[in-house]
Amino acid sequence: MSFAKPLPAYFAKRYHGWKATAYEENKAWYRRLADEGQRPRAMVISCCDSRVHVTSIFGADQGEFFIHRNIANLVPPYEPDGEAHGTSAAVEYAVTALNVAHILVLGHSSCGGVKGCHDMCSGKAPELEEKSSFVGRWMDILRPGYDRVAGIEDEAARTRALEKEAVLVSIENLMSFPFVKEAVEAERLALHGLWHDIGNGTLEEYRPSEDRFVAV
Template sequence: MLAQPFPNYLHDRFRAWKLAKYDDSRAWYARLMSEGQHPRAMLISCCDSRLDTVSIFGAEPGDLFVVRNIANLVPPHAPDQNHHGTSAAVEYAVNVLKVAHIVIVGHSNCGGVEACHDMCSGAAPELEKSTSFIGRWMDILRPGYDRVHDEKEEREVALVSLGHEAVRTSLRNLATFPFVEESVKAGMLTLHGAWIDIANADMYGMDPATEQFSRL
């Protein structure tokens, strides 16, 4: 195997967490293990290291069911023999955990959104290769690029527009899952979109009627 011994700096941080958090909450962790998890919401956010949605929303263990992937994308419903990590998580959250909310959380300066923009504009031909995992994942957002692309927009503005569209695309794709649609119609589940400007610590919510984003 290529694996090496566990990094010392992470081990040190784990020990510090255990002393600061776990030792004073042993009973709570024991309860979580015995009673299982009952999160109120599922967050689908980017795996960007600068975006810590658990901390941003002040969550404690058991509060949120979190999935992180490149550019906070949800693929369309496609039952086949391929691996579908995000889709499996959505199925578990809705059918097993019975979460009340699913929130798609995008963010500024997203590397995945930038990769999609460059790939679709022809500036990153390496991502068009069938062997590119990033490129094939960002194909999910390719229709979104076509919807919002404006040659007159400056790059920075275009990336914000595409970042917003990544949230909309994921919400549209969520609606293609039959069990999501059924839960929404039954009033048991609501879907939401948000986009966070990391530099300014501003959050923008998506208006479901207009699909536009405004600061909350």
Template sequence: MHHAKPLPRFLVQRYKGWKATQFEENKSWYSRLADEGQRPRTMIISCCDSRVHVTSIFGADSGEFFIHRNIANLVPPFEVSKTIHGTSAAIEYAVTALKVSNLVVLGHSKCGGVQGCYEMCTGEAPQLQEASSFVGRWMDILKPGFERIEKNEGDKQAKLTALEHESILVSLENLMTFPFVKEAVESGQLSLHGLWHEIGSGSLECYDADKKEFTRV
């Protein structure tokens, strides 16, 4: 592959800094992870957004979380086909092989993917409506959420925040279409959680199924 280039200097320097400090200070822990494998209790499905630092938010060490990231932290509905399903494969592995006890969908404020879905559905982003748009076809998953907030009162930002919440709820709904997830949840072996992170304030909200609303953690 002649297109691959050497690692940028700033990444090399950061790696060497990590290796000389954090790794050296926890060498025995990393050795144990390598020898014994991973046993995370929690899977987190979060957005690709670089501002959402999952392990920092929860103060997690290596080996604690099984993390999958995609545009707008979406989970597609269960489907068996020849299409490649990266998110579905990660969920299957976490639930059936790693036997995680908790599965968290973590959304966030100012989500570009959610905004793209909103603008696609309102005709403001015709490029996302093209059949060739990977982002657009991925954001089709969130269309049911848009239909639920479409007639909400408030300005565009209020609707975007509501749609960010819907990205979490749609994903939780779709998770229950996976037979192995449904079985694990109903048997009490797996708990599902929906979280929304406000980047600017650092606050975290959790979906309360009884109240049918997000409440501050």
């Protein structure tokens, strides 16, 4: 393993600062989490984007959220014999082992993954169509969402609508998992679709009764 390098000094400095302050002041809580295990009330599926800070948005403490991040906050359809198992495994563990009461799918503005899907589906990014593109094959999950917004003439509005379709497609795909569907129908689990505007800090939620996203 000659490729692994020592941690950069600024990361080490930040760690030591956390250990001396936040950890030291809450040492009993951390030890309790370690001894008793996690009991998160919710799973959050969000984008890898570094600008999306889930715990800050909701003011969450350690142990409160089971967080899974991937490109464009997507959930693939239920495919036991498929290849997209990372997100599926996280969903399975959250629902069947941790028994979370909520799954929040959190999309956001200016999502690079969604923009890539838009460009791929509109013929502007042929490199993403290559079988060798991991991003392109992952963004195939969002193609049904692109088909639903393709008629929007303004490109910026179409891309913004596709960001929200990424949330809806993921919720639809969640319901294709038998254990998720069973838990939802038994009212042990609730699914929530959210979209966050990074620039102005607003948070919108999908309202099925109105078939649109509204401000929280």
